[in-house]
Amino acid sequence: MGAEDSRLDEVFDNLLTTLRNFVKENRITHDEYRRAVAFMTEVGQKGEVSLLCDVFIEVSVDAADNSGRSGTITTIEGPFYVHDAPMLNSPCVLPQRLDESGPVLLFTGTVLSSKGEPLPGAVLDLWQSDTHGLYSHFDIPKNEAPYNLRARVTTDRQGKFDVQTRLPAPYEIPKSGPTGALLAALQRHAWRPAHLHMKVEHSGHRTLTTQLFLKKDPWIDSDVVEGAVKQALIVDPVMHDDADDLHRRNFSEPYFTLSYDFLLEPAISKAA
Numbered sequence: 001m002g003a004e005d006s007r008l009d010e011v012f013d014n015l016l017t018t019l020r021n022f023v024k025e026n027r028i029t030h031d032e033y034r035r036a037v038a039f040m041t042e043v044g045q046k047g048e049v050s051l052l053c054d055v056f057i058e059v060s061v062d063a064a065d066n067s068g069r070s071g072t073i074t075t076i077e078g079p080f081y082v083h084d085a086p087m088l089n090s091p092c093v094l095p096q097r098l099d100e101s102g103p104v105l106l107f108t109g110t111v112l113s114s115k116g117e118p119l120p121g122a123v124l125d126l127w128q129s130d131t132h133g134l135y136s137h138f139d140i141p142k143n144e145a146p147y148n149l150r151a152r153v154t155t156d157r158q159g160k161f162d163v164q165t166r167l168p169a170p171y172e173i174p175k176s177g178p179t180g181a182l183l184a185a186l187q188r189h190a191w192r193p194a195h196l197h198m199k200v201e202h203s204g205h206r207t208l209t210t211q212l213f214l215k216k217d218p219w220i221d222s223d224v225v226e227g228a229v230k231q232a233l234i235v236d237p238v239m240h241d242d243a244d245d246l247h248r249r250n251f252s253e254p255y256f257t258l259s260y261d262f263l264l265e266p267a268i269s270k271a272a
């Protein structure tokens with residue numbers, strides 16, 4: 001038996017014990033059991049397995065998998081990552097529709113090792129909602145705006161990135177499906193505060209999956225994904241509205257700037 005099989009044996013045994021104890025301790029009725037099975041069936045049929053699991057479970061997986069880690073703090077990936085976004089070199093503008101709305105955000109920073117050495121050639125894989133809280137490939141039909149506000153941005157020779165995008169907006173989990181119905185039944189709102197998602201990668205370093213959250217967001221203290229917002233990941237982009245500056249940059253509305261550095265921990269050595 002391979003190592004993978006023994007891992008499966010161990011965790012599956014443990015999972016069954018936990019679930020059986022849960023049923024016993026809560027005196028789950030047969031009717032409740034059937035309703036739970038029907039709920040999970042609907043979650044599958046409506047394509048919400050990742051959404052549901054990521055709302056309620058992924059925070060714990062992130063904590064378990066990243067405990068003791070150095071460098072920038074991690075948080076959940078969520079259900080809207082697409083692995084093959086366009087590759088761009090910094091400086092760049094994220095792919096967006098010709099009539100993309102929402103304030104411009106100029107997002108800059110450096111990718112560094114946890115010892116503080118800049119990492120040229122690091123990849124900042126970015127994804128976010130648009131100004132209406134919609135994600136491309138999920139809430140916006142794929143052929144309407146492929147890879148909208150998504151890209152894998154390579155850092156320059158100083159390890160810096162410089163990305164023009166749009167401020168994201170709060171995201172409300174769809175109310176029409178089973179995840180929304182469960183939240184409503186629990187009398188919980190379905191909002192996530194506005195956030196930018198990123199995976200930061202560099203050979204020789206452990207990939208970092210995290211998010212940056214906007215401080216002034218109304219949901220910053222009550223994310224539906226409990227525990228996903230962490231203090232060190234809250235940012236407050238600066239607004240710029242000087243008329244001459246806007247004119248020079250050819251912007252018709254005030255824009256925002258945000259600077260954030262990402263620190264990557266060295267990869268775990270595979271050598272025994």
Ligand code: DHB
Pocket residue numbers: 050051052053054055056058076077078079080171173192225
């Ligand atoms: C979830 C995560 C997100 O980042 C998001 O935008 C919506 C939902 C989630 O954990 O399900």
Ligand code: FE
Pocket residue numbers: 078080171195197
């Ligand atoms: Fe998100």
